[in-house]
Amino acid sequence: MKVLIADDDKVLRMLMERQLQGWGFEVMTAQDGAEALDILKTHEEPPRLLVLDWEMPNLDGIELCRKIITQESNDPPYIILVTAHSDQEHLATALQAGANDYISKPTKPAELRARLGVGLRTLELQNRLNIANEMLAYKAEHDELTGLQNRASLIEHLDNEIERTKRTGEPLALAICDIDFFKRVNDTYGHPVGDRVLKEFADRMRETFRPYDLVSRYGGEEFVVCCTSLEAEPIAIFERFRQVVESTPFLEKDLSLSVTVSIGIAAFNGISTLTTKEIMLELISSSDKALYSAKHSGRNQVVMYDPELHSETEESDTSITYGQTC
Ligand SMILES: [Mg+2]
Incomplete structure (x- = not known):
């Protein structure tokens, strides 16, 4: 000493x-x-x-x-x-x-x-x-299983990202990535295997996204990513991740499971009269609608939110449908 x-x-x-x-x-x-x-x-x-x-x-x-x-x-x-x-x-x-x-x-x-x-x-x-x-x-800030940020931490950091986009006009993309038919993995192989899939999914996220992207486990098999300083169109960025998931089977050493992901994205360019909290809710809700559309168009795809295509009527079903069948 x-x-x-x-x-x-x-x-x-x-x-x-x-x-x-x-x-x-x-x-x-x-x-x-x-x-x-x-x-x-x-x-x-x-x-x-x-x-x-x-x-x-x-x-x-x-x-x-x-x-x-x-x-x-x-x-x-x-x-x-x-x-x-x-x-x-x-x-x-x-x-x-x-x-x-x-x-x-x-x-x-x-x-x-x-x-x-x-x-x-x-x-x-x-x-x-x-x-x-x-x-x-x-x-308090991390998901215990995957080590990614948890929902509370995402919300906290998302606030700052939205504020920054409002200030600088630099666009931001928020995506919900939901593992397809994850319930089947748990039902067929048991929860320990399901957990390993979630961990590997998180690892692939860490490898794909940049250190300054916000990558979080939102809950269950749902992950939320927020990217700023975009180097490509959001759809291309997340299409790349979709391919990273699909291209190589999971848990290769023993089970070799094919896993796919559906992704819904919403973008924000900094122009809005809404408060930061309202913009956050709007972004999450819009990407959720886009995700719903991806799930119902056959899964394993990336959909960018479009207010004209993704009508309000679909919204009421989302929370029920995802939890049960996707
Ligand atoms: Mg003295």
Whole structure:
């Protein structure tokens, strides 16, 4: 563990440095608060355990504490303030400034070592908490089976994409990709095989679409993709993916299943009087109508939404029909 010692007294600084090195710490030193702050700001992996002298030129320990805690961070350092003042008022000032602990000069080796130990335990707990939080944040945004973004994450990111298209006029294409006759896979081979097909489908999506395309599992066998910065007509982009699915059987090593996908696309060019949320709902509903049309024209095809072709009457059937037979 790296420790930063800041003390303007060279003798004390070197003494403490040697002590801490003897206890197995990797030690960095600064001769005043300004130098310490510079190390914390510029070092690639700055020390997270700090032993700061209160009275130092340029920037004293208290001011340094205040500067450190105003920097928002998930990894705040653990600060031990060292001072000759041992009265309660000074103790309160130090803790209020952001110090985690307080130790009186002259420091006694056993006490310093014990207090550093508390710091280490606190930082370790903080690390574990950060890892747990990162895992929770990941789980909240990703589909557990496929690792793709989930519906909630799609909705959140779609907001930004629509806003951007409204601002820049750069077109956006949203597509619903629905695996054909997926229910049959589950019914015939069981859900574990169905899950493997879903995973492989997700892998093919990751390989086909670009890292900045939004690729999500919307639910069941339904996946939603949002592409911006289009390099080709949306229909060509998704036709390519349809072929990627159809061209090679799934689960080749044992079962070799032929899988196809039906895709409905809706595009947005940035011109609309609707709110972002309304545009999102409109895009999802339109691509759903196009998907319905693809399913009812024989599946394994890509259909671009056309308001003149895809009438409102079909819409009322979609949610029922997809879940049951497609
Ligand atoms: Mg001093």
